[in-house]
Amino acid sequence: MQKVKLSVEKLSKSFRVRGDGNNKKDSLFPVLKEISFDVHENEVVTLVGESGCGKTTLLRIIQGLVHYDAGVAKVDGVPIRRPGRDRGFVFQQASLLPWRTARANVEFGLELQGVPSAARARKARELLELVGLVHAENQYPHELSGGMQQRVGIARALAIDPSILLMDEPFSALDAQTREVLQNEMLRIQTETRNTVLFVTHDLDEAIYISNRVIVLGARPGRVRKIIDIPFPRDRGDIAQLRGDPEFLRIRAHMWDLIRNDEKAAA
Template identity: 50%
Template sequence: MTAKIVFENVGKVFRARGTTVTALQEINLDVKDGEFLVIVGPSGCGKSTLLDLLGGLTEPSSGRILVDGKPVTGPGLDRGVVFQQYALLPWRTAQGNVEFGLEAKHVPRRERAAKAREYLDLVGLSGFHDRYPHELSGGMKQRVAIARSLAFDPDVLLMDEPFAALDAQTRDGLQDELLRIQELTGKTVVFITHGIEEAVYLGRRVAVMTSRPGRIKQVVDVPIFSQSEDIRSDPQFAHYRHEIWTLLRDEVDKARHEELEATRV
């Protein structure tokens, strides 16, 4: 399977108020075409910064990022982004929000409407096309946000803790929905989470990051689990959850220690 995305010695330095903060350092990582890669790491390790760089929302201080062999120089319709906050337009219906990205591609109105309905159906919102965001639950809003990103048919879906604000039951349901959609569409997905269980459940590979400056500590291959009644209770699932937590534990402790030191200065 060929590499869809390549990070080559990527670093990111922020300068503010006379201080310099190294957020990311020497990130080297490949993401295969059609892969579901999950990135985990302690708070403040640069996970979201890494996704912003891939999305073209900011530029690396060093190194480069390639998508299909071409350097990322800014945002593009080949990459769709889903954030933790839904960022829906409150004056537009669910369908209107999904159509928004299609308008940027100058898709004709009738085709736009049909495509918006198609993707709302895909994410399980058939019959809710005419509802406004204030009429939808949190989980339904996130479904609209996913449909909006999928509708303009990006090759890569970038997801920054999209289920973090949802209750456990809704989150579990959307995880299953996302896996179904990814299998159906074959999209390359890069997914950021704080949740180790979520990482093991969703990812075919899980990249574990160090505390700041963020680097790739290790990439763990996760098997496809048998569709038992409860995958999360499978002993093999517990094994990978423990392996990733072991890798993260030292980094979380380092991050906490650095926070404590910073408050003493």
Template identity: 50%
Template sequence: MAKIVFESVTKTFPVRGRGRKNGRGGEGEFTALDSVDLEIGPGEFMVVVGPSGCGKSTLLDLLGGLTRPTGGRVLLDGAPVTGPGLDRGTVFQQYALLPWRTALGNVAFGLEATGVPRRHRAAKAREFLGLVGLTGFEDRHPHELSGGMRQRVAIARALAYDPDVLLMDEPFAALDAQTRESLQDELRRIWQRTGKTVVFITHGIEEAVYLGQRVAVLTSRPGRVKEVVPVSFGDRGAGATGEDLRSSPEFARHRHEVWTLLHDEVARAQRLEKEEAAA
């Protein structure tokens, strides 16, 4: 059975004044997602890409229970998602760390909500900081950590209370290229070790291909699933020769496939923006 199911999911938002020209929404209504069907298996790493404004983050908000669909259903383990829950952990682009708490304190904060006794929190928080490679940085405050380290703390906090599903909304977008690639490797290692189901939103085609077992490509607004691309490399670690996966012919082929699917949608989204600006 699928872990996550989007079943004919539509999401509209009210807007003041005249309705936007999106082909579906009525007067005073904006359609972000339209009849989305998507299944994600247990333990799968699913990446979602699409043009700006196509509803990627809305999709994640629906799964996180932060908003509810206008039509259709979002199912988790066969039950409708009706609100937030500790079975889902979320990592955002902005770290959202508590500045007055140390790295250890930030991770322990996530454990308080699950009722972990105080005497056990520190040990468990240290365990997950170790999992993301931050042993020795437990007593540092967020302002004493680099951007990449802060995002590692955010990942450790999301994992510490052991959610079944990890939701990630462009978590590496604000980082420099070298740090981003390092954290991509770290995340892939954590996923392989923990077996979590991961739903990862990104604008980056290379990031999508490098991380995802499958890549769901959304259309321009209103967002629909255009195609789901399977990505298979066998062993995703560096090969026997130490060659980076990103330089392999298989990577280039998958990247081109996703780019081709996105190309027309990005152009269509840009045309729509110009039409709306001129209206």
């Protein structure tokens, strides 16, 4: 077993809701309740669950953008208090700087760290080659497809050599064909870089395909329903082929039952 890279222990979070109408008192809306799990070094762990179960809030807490109320989240044993270089973030939209080329976008974090220009350029080219875009290093975001932009976003997040890569539904806005290509590419990149990844998605097929383990969250408030080990080897071939595996279908049905039954219980 690899060492624990990310540890989340009994983490809870509520948001304050302002009173209105006849009720002038503010109230607390619980979003996460006593969430606990570990992510080991070089592992890909995915969070799934219905909308409103707190997946993105949890990711933003781990990034250091949102403060938690109780419990603790740690990277390499150090409690998370604020954003840090040990965590890279890949957004739903690539959010590239439109006035910078692909290479300059990848260099951005390194530039903020004061890395010399020659070293920045060398690192950016290496990462663009890793994501298959070295030929487009001088193109601007408007000249790139959505899938290419997301590849640049992944390269940019990797440029700072994070201890853990946080990915918030990075393929959700892409067409189905591009999405499957990038899912396969993500497996290849993670195998090469050995990065630790915490990934959020609504897509159960995607979760099974890319993950070592899947955490199914219940909603209102968000809590861990079950942590499911994915038994397939990392060299998984094409997702279309894997979907035909009886074990894939069994795991998917089990995950869907957990989410669906949780929705019924909350209704």
